[in-house]
Amino acid sequence: MASTIDYDVVIIGAGISGINCAYRLQERNPELSYIILEGRHEVGGTWSLFQYPGLRSDSDLYTFGFPWRNWTETTSIAQGDLIIKYVQDSAEMYGIDKRILFNHRVDSANWSTVKKSWGFDVTADGSTKKTIRSRWAQFCTGYYDYKSPLPSVIPGIENFKGEVVHPQFWNKDLDYKDKNVVIIGSGATAVTLLPVLAKDTSHVTMLQRSPSYLLSQPTEDAAEKFMRAWLPAALAYRLIRFKWILLPFLLTTFFKYFPATAKKMVKGAAAKQLPETTPIDPHFTPKYNVFQQRLCFCPDGDFYKSLRNGSASVETGTIDTVTQDTIKLTSGRELHPDIIVTATGLKIQMAGGMKISVDGEPYDVSTKFFWKGVMLEDLPNAAMTIGYVDASWTLGADATAQMVCRILKRMRKEGVTEVVPRCSDAERKAMKEKPVLNLTSTYVKAGKSELPKAGDRGQWRPRSYYYEDILMAWFGDIRSNMDWIKGVA
Incomplete structure (x- = not known):
């Protein structure tokens, strides 16, 4: 050499x-x-x-x-x-x-x-x-x-007197206990943050300009439990891994060729888990087809559980401006956060x-x-x-x-x-x-x-x-x- x-x-x-x-x-x-x-x-x-x-x-x-x-x-x-x-x-x-x-x-x-x-x-x-x-x-x-995170234009965000934090640079010392938190965004990060913050905050609102598709996924399904219980460990792992390679492929292929059916299926699954106070439209009705953007998953439906118990909510709309203590939407709606989380992307x-x-x-x-x-x-x-x-x-x-x-x-x-x-x-x-x-x-x-x-x-x-x-x-x-x-x- x-x-x-x-x-x-x-x-x-x-x-x-x-x-x-x-x-x-x-x-x-x-x-x-x-x-x-x-x-x-x-x-x-x-x-x-x-x-x-x-x-x-x-x-x-x-x-x-x-x-x-x-x-x-x-x-x-x-x-x-x-x-x-x-x-x-x-x-x-x-x-x-x-x-x-x-x-x-x-x-x-x-x-x-x-x-x-x-x-x-x-x-x-x-x-x-x-x-x-x-x-x-x-x-x-x-x-x-x-x-650097993805730059996002939030009118008036510089006027906000509370704390503004981006998930990519999370402050470990941030005290959100009993605070009112607004998460701006609707992707995987926002979906992950909401149920965790909701456990300790006064309330969490996910503010989205447009919704994402969101499916609940069990942390361990019946097939996996069966394979672990009755098959040798090495074989069970191979079969579980094969299942997780094959099923997403079949799912994405099906959704690609039958987009209308895919929309109906995913929206139907979401509707079953939503509280009566949260309508499927507009909060869970994306304008695009499934898998044109990343499909979000929540383990054991933790996101939906937070909506059902009232510790969290979803708001869909466009921000008009942010004042010292208020997020004003073009619809006339107002949110009053203590903390704003800008989960606006990479x-x-x-x-x-x-x-x-x-x-x-x-x-x-x-x-x-x-x-x-x-x-x-x-x-x-x-x-x-x-x-x-x-x-x-x-x-x-x-x-x-x-x-x-x-x-x-x-x-x-x-x-x-x-x-x-x-x-x-x-x-x-x-x-x-x-x-x-x-x-x-x-x-x-x-x-x-x-x-x-x-x-x-x-x-x-x-x-x-x-x-x-x-x-x-x-x-x-x-x-x-x-x-x-x-x-x-």
Whole structure:
């Protein structure tokens, strides 16, 4: 190995995606050296950053957890503290934690064609500057900005004399006991916060401009209880995991082809759990089809229970202005909160905000097509992990990791030092663009200019579903639209 190379692979990010990628490298490519660069002080990514009350997964842990380490809890939807412990324990169990450099923020990444390597300019411990070189870059940085939430225009919010808090930067010392709280937003964060805050506050109101679809989900269903009681543990886990992969796929497929029926089903399920004082229209009647935005889940119907016992309510409308102590809606309605929680969404950002360049020329992710949802057009020896939006993130992350391991193994076998996806001018001209994240959510629309592009043909099509993607990772075409370049590193 050349003296200028520190590692074969640099993984950026020690969240779910980064830890999973490290495991796959150890499993499939044990001859390769790697390091994980993590800007924060601990493993966990999202689960380390977010600290708001009730933080929990919005996917089942049987598929959101790692396929190589069973999720042994009986709850399918888990609290944040359990998830971060699971991730940390998994990293420690397989020695991955020994390969992590914490408090190492990557400021920029530059590919050198001459050196056949990546150079990462890193700030360590807030002040020390260093450069780390590798043959391959694995971006496991998620898709949102850790430092800034999605900017939201709330007229007059600066006039409010009470406390304003965003879930992404929750103040652990916030005293909301016996206070009147208004949560602005209707997504998974708002749905998670409401029932937890409602236990201690005077009242919680979820103020939404437009509603989301919301389904109750049992923390453990009858089928899972039966399998645990009567089957060997290993077999029960495999069957439960298979169930959680298959059923969402069947559900999303059905909802895609029968949108009117899907609306009727989800709204009907919500109507059965609402108190008489809360009408289904307009509070639970979205204007879009199911799965055009993320479908929200509440474990054991905790959200609906808070509405039924009177500790929480929903208000649908547009904010006219916020005064010192009042939220005035255009409808004339007024709310009088002590605390406002702005659960208004995430700000999309790729590669953790680092500057990427190729031979010193700036590289703009948003102008490039995504090769198989794994590598970016014209970006050598690099992959970017993006999971699913209609299934567990980790399923997509693992499909990416296994594809990367296969490519690295083939490169080593054939003496290839550089692989880079290419889209011809003719293909680009004929290509119809498709979204990488197929959602109509506000934060996705606002962040479209930050995301790479998918196409309508060939290797540039967006991801479909897990089983197709994992088979593609194992056996699919990795030659088309890809330059495999032999040379001396």
